[in-house]
Structures are given as structure tokens and as C-alpha cells.
Amino acid sequence: MGFALLAFALVDLSACGNADTGTQREVITAAPAGASDVCDSTAGIVEVPAGTLTQRGDTHEIAAFRLDATEVTMARFAEFVAATGYVTMAERVLEDGQRNGSAVFRPPAAVGAMNWWVFDGAASWKDPDGEAGHHEPGPLEPVTHIAQADAEAFAAWAGGRLPTEAEWEHAAHGGDEAPEVGAEGRHNASNANSWQGIFPVENLSRDGYPGLAPVGCFPANGYGLRDMSGNAWEWVQPDARRDRAGKGLLVGGSYLCAENFCRNANPFGRQVQDVGFSASHIGFRVAYDSEVGGEPVK
Template sequence: MNPFTIRPAGVVVLFAVIGLLSATFAVSPPAMLSRPGLSVPSAAPEGADRYLPTVIDSASVAPTPAPEGMAWIPGGEFSMGSSDPRRELCGGNEPMEDARPIHRVSVGGFWMDRTEVTNAEFARFVAATGYVTFAEKVPRPEDYPGAPPEMLVAGSIVFVQPREPVPLGNALRWWRYVPGANWRHPTGPASNLTGRDREPVVHIAYADAEAYAAWAGKRLPTEAEWEFAARGGLTGQRYTWGADLTVEGKWLANIWQGAFPHQNDAGDGFTGIAPVASFPANAYGLFDMSGNVWEWCSDWYRPDAYALAVKAAGGGVVRDPRGVAQSESYDPAEPGMAKRVQRSGSFLCTDQYCTRYMVGTRGKGAPDTGSNHAGFRCVQDVAKR
């Protein structure tokens, strides 16, 4: 789950709560809590033996030298998507149909960050460039005509754990727009990054992630690249590590254990964000491709994107897909808002509410909206070396 697109400084919380409570809260926080800006607005799959990965990329051997902190993803052909039949509240209590149909996709080789971008890495970027993130900027009055001036303050979306059970159909019971929350202050003005250098940077809008990537000589991954890398060569598996949620009683990802959202048992050792690489890497050497924090992908979101891609490919292999155009982006929960794809799930994911930490599933978020469980990682093309 990413943050539900929670619009500016609580403005929408005051003016649009009633109308939005019935909306689907997908993987992100409610759009009513989002900010203005870029928005224009485990079972294996059936016939899993038909989906055996076949490496087709000619650059299957890693080029040298390897970029620091990155893993070589050899490229190849794989089966993308999920046919999991389970229903979830964060998806409107509907099966995850936006991850269907399972279809054959090929991607070329590329480098990928082994971990999510950390606070320390993002701090170096800011120190070198003076960059100011979206959450640190004050919303402009012209974007919110009629909003009280005291509500137009910089901030971002923060998970606030309820003290008692609450209805899971109302995500506003645990999401808040917190003035002063940003990447430097993850839970609000009173918080800081002391001891958090190795945690993923959060409260990152899409443009913030793009700016960092450009500075680092990298880019954001496509959704197909991200899923190919996350699978690590496994076929027909529900999780990035295999078919079972735990292995020998051990948790292999930072997700929620306990009664969501009021009781966190921390069975995986963490009640919130974990330092990167706290769990085993997949076969490609990538950490935290499931859980911890959501990660931006470059594709614009559309629930039937896979069906459209298969049709465009004539029913054959979809090669190096880039997703739909911005003008074609569509989220049934918020029809007027173009969204980008987000992947991996976060420390708040739980089978009680949102299972989109599974490797073939999809998330989405408004490009102008960050939260304290959304970050990113980058990729780099061979040509850049």
C-alpha cells in the first residue's frame, strides 16, 4: 500500500472527507490527503509449467566494472502478473485483476540498486544540489481556492497507529496529513534522522525520485524491469523468495504481523521501517523487493495495462514495455487523477488488508504524493557505463 494520495495539508480532509470515504483506497493513502502538483490528477499461476523463464538477453554476463551498490540483472523472458484469487480491502475487496492476465514479457539487461535509496544517500544528493522535495514546499493558494490559509502548510502523509481496533474500510482512521513531515522528519517535526542513515528515504514524490536518479546518472525502473528483477529467476511463485510466507518460521520481509492497524506484533523484528538489507537478498542480490517501503516505477498506472500490452503485441511476447501514456492513466477509485505504478508493498502490508507485497501484484500512487512508507530505488542502463 502506498499512501492513498492524501491531498494538501489536511485541506481535503476537511472539505472532502464525506465524498471520499467511499472511494477505493488502493495501495496508497486516500487522495484526499494528497498534495497538489504533478497530479493531472500463494498459489502458482494456472499451468505454471508454461511460464518457465528463458533468458534471451545477449548480455547475460555482467559487464565490468560493476557500479557501486548495484546488481546486474541479466534480462530475459518471464511471465509477468498474478492470478491470485484473494480479495483485499485496499483494492476495494476485489481480486487483484489489475495484475492480469499473466503474460510473457522480455526485458534487456540492466543494473539495479541492491537496496532502496537510503537517507544517507539522499542527504548527499541534497547537499550537492540544494534540492527541495515536494513535501517541503508550501502548497500554493491558487491550487486550493477557498482553503483556510492556516491549512496551506508543507507536510506529508504519516501512518498513525490507532490504539484500538478500527473499521478497515476507513483508512483515514490511521492516515494523517502531518504538517512538517518530510524526508528529514519522517513522522513529523519532532522526529529526525538520527540513527536512520541506513533506512530507506521516505516522503518522496515521483519528481523527487526522478531528480535523484538523474543526479546519480540513473533512472527509475519500468514496472516490467522491476518485477523481472524482484522474481530473481523464480517462476510461478507468490513471493520473491518462493511459495511460503515464512521459511522455517522466519519472516523474510518487513511486513505487518498482528491485528492491523492497531496491534503490531513485530514478528519480523521491526515495528516500522527496517534498515535496508535487514532480510536475505534474492538470487540477483537485491534486498527488500517485498515489503519495507513502496518503490516508484516509471510506468503510468492503468488497471487493464497488461491486457492492452498483450493486444498490442498480437498475443505474443511483450517486449520491453514502458506502460501507457499519461493521458491514458486511469484509476477507477479516482478517475480524474493520473497515477504512477508503485511496487513492493511496505511494512504496513498484511493479508488482513492489503496483500500487494506479493511479487506479481501492483500498486499505484499520485506522482505528487509521498508518505512515510514510500521510497524508491534506481536502475542504470548498460549504455550509461
């Protein structure tokens, strides 16, 4: 990714795979204050019932489908890479011999500074902090530094696909009646991993996590889905409105969403983004067509 493209992408951002992996599933019982009593990291698949969603004046009839209960974890993505040899967009080498790299969040040194995103040629899903190397992600953290093509490749390998924007929002509401997009008061730090304090210089971490949380550490919604708000932005399927401009869509917000900035850690959260862009708070989860019974088979 060139620096011009990175600058454009950063402006936009201002506002287990197969059936035999069950033995790797586990439940973490330690949870910080402010999160749920149990961090449920089970990599299960939830049945989302059919329903109707009104979204920006359009009504969508949504067929029943299945959706990962959590964001795709480091462990699941590592299994995919080990099985396929897949190289993410951030890891790919350009014609000049340099790695594509990815964007990394680094708190600015002074109040008023606007340079909290840094392009890092060493950053990828394996090394989320890039050259800084301050954080070694755990196996149950959501995988990040994922471009849209990376998410689509994993989903195909897992026997699924990315959810549509309407499917994702329908699932995120968990069966609750949802107001039209545009309603105020969407941000709720009590049920999502988000930023508490003045972004980007004061992070109080009242929810127990200054950065990404392991998946499943905040309460499930009515359908049993975890982290549909906050933690990591998630890719959804591209559509014709954005394809022509090389744009995709991120939903749900991330741990960097605060009351004074972003305010997207909720089921309505969405951000148009360049399809080739990745960053240290962008991940995904997989959807599966309901008529295919049981676990996905590769």
C-alpha cells in the same frame, strides 16, 4: 496537497549517488531474530540479466540492466540534497504559505477506527513522523515521503532512471520461475519486513522491526537484491496507461502489509497512486542501463 486530494490518495493506499562515495559504505552486523544473519547495507549495483516476464497475460522481453541492490537510503538522499539543493514535493510551500506536507502512518486509538493515515504539514524525508517527531531515522533506513518527481530527480542525478514495472518485477523474482499475477499465497513474512499481527492495531514485530528496517536486513534474492518485498513501497516508471490520469505505480509493498490487510509484500505487489503523493512508507531505488559500464557518473 489539498485535503481532498489527500483523501483520494489515501483511499488508493488502502488496498549513494556517485562513484566516490564508496568510503561511506558499510555493513551492519547486528540483525534481529527473523531477519538475515547480516544486514548488508552496501550501496552496490546489481547486474540483472535479460529475461522474459509474463505479466497479466502480456509477455515482456527484458534487456539486461542494472539495479540498486537496496532501496535508496537516507544517507544517499541527503548527499543528493546537499549537492543540488533539491526540495522535495512534501517540503515545498504552497501559495497560501503552508507546506505541502505528506501522509504519516499513526496507529488508530481503537479497534475499528479507520483513520490510521494523517496528513502532516511538517512531515518530509527529513522528519518522517512530522509533528509527532517520535522517530529519528538512521542513515541506512530507506528514504521515505518521496513523490514520483522526487525519485526521478534523484535517479537522474545518480546517472540512472526509475525501473520499468516489468524490469522491477523481473528483478524481484531473482531468477525464480514466477506464476501469473493472481496466484494466492504471495505474502511471506519470513523474507520481508512486513506487519505481523492484526493490522492496524496489533503489531507483534516478530521480524524485529515495528517500522522501517535499515536496508539489507532480509535475505537477498537470486540476483543479490535486497528488500524487493516489504519495507518501503517503490516508485517505478510511469507509462501511458496511467500518465493521462496523473497516476503512477508503487511496487513491492511495505512494512505495513499484513496477512489481514494489503498482502503486497512480495514481487507481485503493486498499487496505483497519485504521482504527487508521498507517505511515510514510500521510497524507491534506481535502475541503470546495462551498456553504461561501471558506477554511475554525474
